[in-house]
Amino acid sequence: xxxxxxxQLRATARAWAADDPDPASRAALEAxxxxxxxxxxxxxxxxxxxxxxxxxxxxxxxxxxxxNRALVRRVGAGLAQYLLEKVxxxxxxxxxxxxxxxxxxxxxxxxxxxxxxxxxLRVHLFEDFVATPVLAFAVGHLRACSGVIVTASHNPPEYNxxxxxxxxxxxxxxxxxxxxxxxxxxxxxxxxxxxxxxxEGLSTGRIVPVPRSCIDDYMDRIAALRCHPELSLDSDVVxxxxxxxxxxFVEEALRRAGATRLDVVSAQxxxxxxxxxxxxxxxxxxxxxxxxxxLARECGADLVLGNxxxxxxxxxxxxxxxxxxxxxxxxxxxxxxxxxxYLLEEGPQSDASKRLVMTTIVSSRLLREMAxxxxxxxxxxxxxxxxxxxxxxxxxAEEGWRFVMGYEEALGYTVGDxxxxxxxxxxxxxxxxxxxxxxxxxxxxxxxxxxxYRSFGFYASRQYSLTLPGEAGARRIAEIMNRCxxxxxxxxxxxxxxxxxxxxxxxxxxxxxxxxxxxLSEGGRILVRPSGTEPKIKFYFExxxxxxxxxxxxxxxxxxxxxxxxVLAVFLNSLGIEA
Numbered sequence: 001x002x003x004x005x006x007x008q009l010r011a012t013a014r015a016w017a018a019d020d021p022d023p024a025s026r027a028a029l030e031a032x033x034x035x036x037x038x039x040x041x042x043x044x045x046x047x048x049x050x051x052x053x054x055x056x057x058x059x060x061x062x063x064x065x066x067x068n069r070a071l072v073r074r075v076g077a078g079l080a081q082y083l084l085e086k087v088x089x090x091x092x093x094x095x096x097x098x099x100x101x102x103x104x105x106x107x108x109x110x111x112x113x114x115x116x117x118x119x120x121l122r123v124h125l126f127e128d129f130v131a132t133p134v135l136a137f138a139v140g141h142l143r144a145c146s147g148v149i150v151t152a153s154h155n156p157p158e159y160n161x162x163x164x165x166x167x168x169x170x171x172x173x174x175x176x177x178x179x180x181x182x183x184x185x186x187x188x189x190x191x192x193x194x195x196x197x198x199x200e201g202l203s204t205g206r207i208v209p210v211p212r213s214c215i216d217d218y219m220d221r222i223a224a225l226r227c228h229p230e231l232s233l234d235s236d237v238v239x240x241x242x243x244x245x246x247x248x249f250v251e252e253a254l255r256r257a258g259a260t261r262l263d264v265v266s267a268q269x270x271x272x273x274x275x276x277x278x279x280x281x282x283x284x285x286x287x288x289x290x291x292x293x294x295l296a297r298e299c300g301a302d303l304v305l306g307n308x309x310x311x312x313x314x315x316x317x318x319x320x321x322x323x324x325x326x327x328x329x330x331x332x333x334x335x336x337x338x339x340x341x342y343l344l345e346e347g348p349q350s351d352a353s354k355r356l357v358m359t360t361i362v363s364s365r366l367l368r369e370m371a372x373x374x375x376x377x378x379x380x381x382x383x384x385x386x387x388x389x390x391x392x393x394x395x396x397a398e399e400g401w402r403f404v405m406g407y408e409e410a411l412g413y414t415v416g417d418x419x420x421x422x423x424x425x426x427x428x429x430x431x432x433x434x435x436x437x438x439x440x441x442x443x444x445x446x447x448x449x450x451x452x453y454r455s456f457g458f459y460a461s462r463q464y465s466l467t468l469p470g471e472a473g474a475r476r477i478a479e480i481m482n483r484c485x486x487x488x489x490x491x492x493x494x495x496x497x498x499x500x501x502x503x504x505x506x507x508x509x510x511x512x513x514x515x516x517x518x519x520l521s522e523g524g525r526i527l528v529r530p531s532g533t534e535p536k537i538k539f540y541f542e543x544x545x546x547x548x549x550x551x552x553x554x555x556x557x558x559x560x561x562x563x564x565x566x567v568l569a570v571f572l573n574s575l576g577i578e579a
Contacts, residue, residue: 003042003045003046006036006038006041009038009041009042009045009046010033010036010041012045013029013030013032013033013041013044013045013063014030014033016029016045016062016063016064016070017029017030017033017062019070019189019190019191020062020068020069020070020190021069021070021073021111021190021191022068022069022070022107025061025062025066025068025069025070026062028061028062029044029045029062029063032044032062042471043065043470043471044061044062044063044064044065044066045063045064045065046065047064047065048064048065048071049064049065049066049067049071050181055148055161055162055163055164055171055172056071056075056161056162057152057153057155057159057160057161057162057533057534058159058160058161059158059159060103060104060158060159060160067104067108067159067160067161067162068104069104069107069108069111070190072108072111072112072150072162073111073112073114073115073190073193074184074187074190075162075180075184076111076112076115076116076119076148077115077119077184077187077190077193078180078181078182078183078184078185078186078187079095079116079146079148079164079180079183079184080115080116080119080120080121081119081183081186081187082176082179082180082183083095083121083145083146084119084120084121085183086176086179087145087146087167089145090121090145090146091120091121091122092122093122093143093144093145093167094121094122094123094124094142094144094145094208095116095121095122095123095124095144095145095146095147095148096124096126096135096138096139096142096144096146096147096148096165096210097109097112097113097116097123097124097125097126097147097148098125098126098129098130098135098138098148098149098150098210099126099129099130099149099150099151100129100130100131100132100149100150100151100244100245100271100309100310101129101243101244101245101271101272101273101309102150102151102152102157102159102160102273102309103157103158103160103273103274104160105129105150105151105160105273108150108160108162109125109126109150110198112148112150112162113125113198113201113207114195114196114197114198114201115193115195117195117196117201117206117207118193118194118195118196119194121145122205122206122207122208123201123206123207123208124138124142124144124208124209124210125198125207125208125209125210126138126209126210127209127210129245129271130149130245131245131246131249131310131311131312131424131425132149132151132153132163132310132311132312132421132422133311133312133414133419133421133422133423133424133425133426134214134215134218134249134425135147135149135165136149136165136169136170136419136420136421136423137169137214137218137221137418137419138210138214138218139165139167139169140168140169140420141214141217141218142210142214144167145167146164146165146166146167147164147165147169148162148163148164148165149162149163149165149310150162150163151163151309151310153308153309153310153312153313153533154242154280154281154282154283154284154308154309154310154313155280155281155282155533155534156275156279156280156281157273157274157275157281161533164180165420165421168389168390168393168420169389169419169420169421170386170389170390170393170420170421171384171385171386171389171421172386173386173387173390174511215249218418219252219253219256221418222253222418222423222425222426222429223253223256223257223429225415225416225418225426225429225430226257226429226430226433227342227343227346227347227430227433227437228346228433228436228437229257231433231436231437231440232258232260232436233254233257233258233259233260233432233433233436234259234260234261234436234439235261235302235303235432235435235436235439236261236263236299236300236301236302236303237254237259237261237262237263237301237302237303237304237305237432237435238263238264238265238292238295238296238299238301238303238304238305239251239262239263239264239265239292239304239305239306239428240264240265240268240269240289240291240292240305240306240307241264241268241269241271241306241307241309241311242268242275242278242281242282242283242288242306242307242308242309243268243270243271243272243273243274243275243276243277243278243281243309244271244281244307244308244309244310244311245271245309245310245311246307246309246310246311246424246425247264247269247270249311249425250305250307250311250424250425250428250429251264253425253426253428253429254428254429254432257429257432257433259432263295263299263301265291265292265295267291268291268292271309275309277291281308281309282308283306283307283308283313283314283315283411284315284332284410284411288306289304289306289315289317289329292304292306292317293317293325293326293327296317296326296327297325297326297327301319302318302319302435302439302444303316303317303318303431303432303435303445304316304317304318304327305428305431305432307424307425307428308411308424311424311425312412312421312422312423312424313410313411313412313422313424314335314411314413314424314427314428314431315329315330315335315411316329316330316335316431316445317329317330318330318444318445318446318449319444319446320446322554328446330449331409331461332363332407332408332409332410332411332412333363333364333366333367333409333459333461334449335407335411335413335427335431336359336363336364336367336405336407336408336409336413337364337366337367337370337452338434338445338448338449338452339405339407339413339415339427339430339431339434340357340367340370340404340405340407341370341452342430342434342437342448343404343405343415343430344357344370344374344376344404345374346437347404351402352375352376353375354377354399354400354401354402355376355377355401355402355404356376356377356378356379356392356395356396356401356402356403356404357370357371357376357377357378357404357405357406358378358379358380358381358388358391358392358403358405358406358407359380359381359388359406359407359408359409360380360381360382360383360384360387360388360408360409361380361381361382361383361503361510361515361517361527362383362408362409362515362527362529362538362540363380363407363408363409364409364459364461364542365459365523365525365542365544366452366456366457366459367407368380369456369457370452370456373455373456376404377395377399377401379391379395381510382503382510382511382513382515383408383513383515383529383532384408384532385406385408385412385414385421385422386421388406388408388414389406389414389420389421390420392406392417392420393420396417403416403417404416408422409461409463409540411424413427414426414427415427415430434448450553453547453553454547454549457523457544457545457546457547458544458545458546458547458553458556458557458560459542459543459544460542460543460544460557460560460561460563460564461540461541461542461564462540462541462542462564462565462568463538463539463540463541464538464539464541464568464572464579465531465536465537465538465539466536466537466538466539466577467534467535467536468535468536468537469535470535473535474535477530477535477536477537480528480537480575480577481514481516481528481530481537483575484516484528484575485502485516488500488516488518489518489571489574492518492520492526492567492570492571492574493563493566493567493570494563494566495520495521495522495524495567496520496521497518497519497520498519498520498521499517499518499519500516500517500518500519501516501517501518501519502515502516503515503516503517504516513529514529514530515527515528515529516528516529520543520567522543522544522545523543523544523545524541524542524543524544524567525541525542526539526540526541526542526567526571527539527540528540539568539571539572541564541567541568541571543560543563543564543567545560
């Protein structure tokens with residue numbers, strides 16, 4: 001039961017502090033106890049961070065509702081207990097452990113390794129910062145029973161997280177998330193956990209460094225994903241790792257492919273947990289790509305690429321003379337559909353009838369339309385790559401389908417069976433090739449995208465996120481979802497609401513999820529869901545129209561943008577939200 005009174009909160013905080021191995025967070029929590037600030041104490045110790053999208057993510061700080069060394073050790077002990085109970089040969093196969101360059105990542109990685117080794121599990125340790133997709137690949141490459149990456153992906157600098165992979169190399173899904181959470185709850189005092197120092201573990205073989213051959217094999221495997229390896233990658237590419245860990249991996253992947261014109265944003269190349277040049281280290285955020293655009297204008301780049309800090313996502317921008325800055329960011333839907341079409345048309349044609357593409361329920365319906373026309377299998381899952389990767393493996397095992405690619409609109413893509421998670425490194429390599437392929441045909445990525453819209457319909461999408469932190473924010477998010485359920489609109493601007501789908505009922509064989517969808521007339525739709533990793537509620541808007549032969553895509557885009565703004569404003573205003 002959660003503590004309710006101030007004295008109970010103080011007692012819980014004192015007990016946590018006494019068990020905290022970190023003097024800094026222990027002192028910070030003791031200061032909260034002395035101050036007697038009930039609101040702050042409730043925020044820090046009134047609950048525990050729960051497993052959401054394949055693990056934990058939260059603010060750094062003291063107490064069970066923050067990311068700190070005491071919590072990480074407790075989570076590591078629960079994970080070890082669950083693995084030893086559920087996975088045959090878990091101790092020998094071991095767990096792959098690594099982290100990015102965020103604040104406290106090295107400490108959390110070391111604590112995780114020490115606890116797992118102390119519980120009797122072998123630890124395969126990345127001794128330097130590692131990109132999330134490379135660690136996910138290593139789980140399968142090393143035949144490990146699990147993997148842990150310490151990262152908060154694209155969250156602000158005051159966050160960190162702990163993502164867990166299962167033995168199949170994919171993020172954990174039920175029942176494992178619940179099982180691990182239950183095991184964490186049963187862990188005794190942190191101070192009593194057996195620990196193995198990294199030096200001792202390395203000397204005894206309980207901890208083993210991940211070999212360089214693992215990264216080499218990853219590079220070979222993603223190189224084999226190319227559709228036209230004979231092409232010279234001579235497009236002028238600008239790239240930013242957004243102060244994260246992607247640079248060394250993207251640079252090596254492109255160098256191995258023969259790329260000769262790669263310009264990296266120097267101010268953002270080195271890993272830095274402060275993310276000093278961006279307010280939020282997320283390529284989707286306004287202003288995050290400004291330095292990359294400035295370098296692109298200076299170089300006259302054909303393509304702009306950007307990873308988030310752990311390099312599992314990829315942003316893409318292309319030249320657009322109609323825009324003041326000269327470049328236009330592609331949406332995650334545009335990137336995913338371009339990549340899918342390129343792989344389907346230019347990639348291997350063997351077992352053509354068994355090819356599979358996948359996305360999520362909040363992504364564009366363009367991929368579904370494309371798959372139907374090209375006669376390939378299509379499936380969609382709940383939001384989150386854990387669902388895509390696990391479903392792809394199920395379809396391969398049960399139906400014999402060949403997974404070509406999957407994507408989610410939040411800039412996440414994976415190709416083939418190399419990595420069972422988002423991979424911003426291989427996606428960067430393939431987009432560099434796609435740009436060169438277009439150039440070899442005296443075309444461009446912009447013209448390629450336009451050809452898709454003219455063939456399959458023009459789909460324009462927009463996302464709106466409302467950040468509502470704390471307990472009051474959680475209540476407000478619940479109120480908005482309830483209002484959408486209980487009083488769904490019958491119209492939205494000029495469009496009729498033709499159908500309402502509540503995914504909380506477990507639609508189409510999917511697990512129940514707190515998502516609502518509103519199908520609009522003329523092929524549009526709106527979806528609403530709370531975020532699984534941040535204190536946000538997210539709204540997804542999409543409209544569709546057929547492009548006439550004589551119609552200008554530029555003019556149609558402007559018209560569709562106005563319609564999207566109208567629909568967005570009307571829908572949000574109906575919920576008491578000022579857009």
